[in-house]
Amino acid sequence: MAVEVVVSDGAAAAEVVAPVKEVSGKAAEAVSPAAVVSKNGSFREESNFLGDLKGSEKKALAELRAKVEEAIVEGKLFDDGKVSMKKVVEENAEEGAVTEKKEEDQGEEEPKREEAEEGEKAVATEEKLPEAAAAEEKPEEEAAAAVVVDKDIALWGVPLLPSKGDDATDVVLLKFLRARDFKAGAAFDMLRKTLHWRREWKGFSDGDVGEELPAELANAFYLDGTDREGHPVCYNEIGVFADDAVYKKALGTEEGKARFLRWRVRAMESDVAKLDFKPGGVASLLQVTDIKNSPGLAKKDLRVAMYQVLDLFQDNYPELVARNILINVPFWYYAFSTLFYPFLTERTKSKFVVARPSKVTDTLLKYIPIESIPVKYGGLKRDGDNEFSAEDSEVTELIVKANSTESIEIEATEGDTTLTWDLTVLGWEVNYKEEFVPSDEGSYSIIVMKGKKMVSAEEAVRNSFRASEPGKVVLTVENLSNRKKKVLFRHKARSACAKKC
The missing domain is CATH 3.40.525.10 (CRAL-TRIO lipid binding domain)
Structure with a gap:
C-alpha cells in the first residue's frame, strides 16, 4: 500500500510539522521529530535538576531547605507567628517574680502592716499552693504536647523533610521558590500557608x-x-x-x-x-x-x-x-x-x-499533537476509537496553496482490502470529495463522498472503503481562497488475508 499526493499546479509543499511527516509531489518523505510546529520556546518546563540551576537559585534552594528542615525538626512548621504556650508560661513566671519582688520592697517600706492580714494571706497561700503549682505545670505540659514533630509530613505525596534524601523534595520546593522569584523567606511563608490551608480545608x-x-x-x-x-x-x-x-x-x-x-x-x-x-x-x-x-x-x-x-x-x-x-x-x-x-x-x-x-x-x-486533540477542537482524537491509536498511526501533513487543488491517493494493492482514513483541514473553507479509482482502466470509478463545501466548523472526516479490486482512494482538496491551507491526515489498510490471520 502507498500514499501519493498529486499537486495540481506542480508545486511542492514546503512547510513542516512534527511529529507528523510532510508529503510533496509524488514522494512521501519522513520528517525528523526535531522539526516541530512553531511553538513558544519557554513552554518546555523549567529544569528541576540541581546542576541546571543558577548560583543564586541554588543558594535560595539551600536556604529554603534549611528553613523547612529546622521548622519540621523543631515542630514549628505550622507556627503562624503566635507566641508559643511555653513562652507565655515563662513570661508569666517572670512577671510573677517581678511582682513578688515589688511587694517585698513595698513590705520593707511599710513595716507597720497588720500581722493579722499577713497571717491570713500566708494561710491562703499555703492552701492554694498545690493548685497553683499544678496550674503552672499544666500549661507547660500542654505546650510540650502542642509541639508535634512530624518528620513524615508530605505534600502531594512528596516528603518535605530534606534530610530524608528524596529527590522529589527539591522539585516541590523549587515550585514555591519560582512562584516567589527565588526569595526563600517568601517561598517558606507560602509553603506554610499552603500547609495550613490543606489542614483546615473541609x-x-x-x-x-x-x-x-x-x-x-x-x-x-x-x-x-x-x-x-x-x-x-x-x-x-x-x-x-x-x-x-x-x-x-x-x-x-x-x-x-x-x-x-x-x-x-x-x-x-x-x-x-x-x-x-x-x-x-x-x-x-x-x-x-x-x-x-x-x-x-x-x-x-x-x-x-x-x-x-x-x-x-x-x-x-x-x-x-x-x-x-x-x-x-x-x-x-x-x-x-x-x-x-x-x-x-x-x-x-x-x-x-x-x-x-x-x-x-x-x-x-x-502544544498538543493533532492525534491527541479532540475532534470537536479540530483534531483527530475520538472517544473510544478502535481504528487508530497514537502509537500505530502516523499523521501526514500537506500544504494546499492558495487557489490550487491537491489530491491524496491511498492505494489498495490487492482486492478485498478495507481502507480507513482521517483527514482535517485547519480552518477548512475548502471543497472536498472522495472517490475510488480502480487500477483496471475498464472498471468504473466509485464516488465515496460527493464533493461539498466544508465550512470552518467542520470536524475531522473519518471514512472507510472496502475495495473489491486493486485501485486507490483519491481524496481531493480544492482551495479557492487566497490563503494556503494545511491538511493533516492518516490512514490504514487491512486486507481480507490480514483479517483471517
Missing part, C-alpha cells in the same frame, strides 16, 4: 460531595491525553453553565457554591496525583479552558466562583500549570479579564494563551 474530608453536583458537571473538567512535552491535558468547558437549571443547582445557593469549590479542588488533587515530581519528570499540567457558549458576565456567581478557583490554585498549587490556554474566547472576555488579571502574579499571567474561535486548532497544535 473539602479534603471523607464526605462524597461529587454526587451532590449536577451530573452535567462531570464533563466540565476532565483529563484527556498529553501534550508534546508529556503534560497531562485538563479540559475545562465553561459552556455547561449556560443551562439555567445546571447553573442554579451548582451555584444558586451559598451551600452550592461552597460544594462546587470543594469539588473543583478535589478534581485538581486528582490531576496532580498523576504528576511525577522526580527531577526530569512531568511535574505540571496543561490547562485548556473552553469559553464557548459560556454565560459570561451575565452570571455573577459563576464569575466569582471562577475567580475563587483561580485564587486558590495560584496560592496553593504553585507552578503546577505549565500553560493555561483559553480557547473560543469571545469579545466580552477581555472586559472580564480586566477584573481578575490585577490579582495575578506576572508569572501566572505569562502562562496564559488566548485563542479566538478561528484559531483554536492552530493554537492547540502548537
Whole structure:
C-alpha cells in the first residue's frame, strides 16, 4: 500500500510539522521529530535538576531547605507567628517574680502592716499552693504536647523533610521558590500557608460531595491525553453553565457554591496525583479552558466562583500549570479579564494563551499533537476509537496553496482490502470529495463522498472503503481562497488475508 499526493499546479509543499511527516509531489518523505510546529520556546518546563540551576537559585534552594528542615525538626512548621504556650508560661513566671519582688520592697517600706492580714494571706497561700503549682505545670505540659514533630509530613505525596534524601523534595520546593522569584523567606511563608490551608480545608474530608453536583458537571473538567512535552491535558468547558437549571443547582445557593469549590479542588488533587515530581519528570499540567457558549458576565456567581478557583490554585498549587490556554474566547472576555488579571502574579499571567474561535486548532497544535486533540477542537482524537491509536498511526501533513487543488491517493494493492482514513483541514473553507479509482482502466470509478463545501466548523472526516479490486482512494482538496491551507491526515489498510490471520 502507498500514499501519493498529486499537486495540481506542480508545486511542492514546503512547510513542516512534527511529529507528523510532510508529503510533496509524488514522494512521501519522513520528517525528523526535531522539526516541530512553531511553538513558544519557554513552554518546555523549567529544569528541576540541581546542576541546571543558577548560583543564586541554588543558594535560595539551600536556604529554603534549611528553613523547612529546622521548622519540621523543631515542630514549628505550622507556627503562624503566635507566641508559643511555653513562652507565655515563662513570661508569666517572670512577671510573677517581678511582682513578688515589688511587694517585698513595698513590705520593707511599710513595716507597720497588720500581722493579722499577713497571717491570713500566708494561710491562703499555703492552701492554694498545690493548685497553683499544678496550674503552672499544666500549661507547660500542654505546650510540650502542642509541639508535634512530624518528620513524615508530605505534600502531594512528596516528603518535605530534606534530610530524608528524596529527590522529589527539591522539585516541590523549587515550585514555591519560582512562584516567589527565588526569595526563600517568601517561598517558606507560602509553603506554610499552603500547609495550613490543606489542614483546615473541609473539602479534603471523607464526605462524597461529587454526587451532590449536577451530573452535567462531570464533563466540565476532565483529563484527556498529553501534550508534546508529556503534560497531562485538563479540559475545562465553561459552556455547561449556560443551562439555567445546571447553573442554579451548582451555584444558586451559598451551600452550592461552597460544594462546587470543594469539588473543583478535589478534581485538581486528582490531576496532580498523576504528576511525577522526580527531577526530569512531568511535574505540571496543561490547562485548556473552553469559553464557548459560556454565560459570561451575565452570571455573577459563576464569575466569582471562577475567580475563587483561580485564587486558590495560584496560592496553593504553585507552578503546577505549565500553560493555561483559553480557547473560543469571545469579545466580552477581555472586559472580564480586566477584573481578575490585577490579582495575578506576572508569572501566572505569562502562562496564559488566548485563542479566538478561528484559531483554536492552530493554537492547540502548537502544544498538543493533532492525534491527541479532540475532534470537536479540530483534531483527530475520538472517544473510544478502535481504528487508530497514537502509537500505530502516523499523521501526514500537506500544504494546499492558495487557489490550487491537491489530491491524496491511498492505494489498495490487492482486492478485498478495507481502507480507513482521517483527514482535517485547519480552518477548512475548502471543497472536498472522495472517490475510488480502480487500477483496471475498464472498471468504473466509485464516488465515496460527493464533493461539498466544508465550512470552518467542520470536524475531522473519518471514512472507510472496502475495495473489491486493486485501485486507490483519491481524496481531493480544492482551495479557492487566497490563503494556503494545511491538511493533516492518516490512514490504514487491512486486507481480507490480514483479517483471517
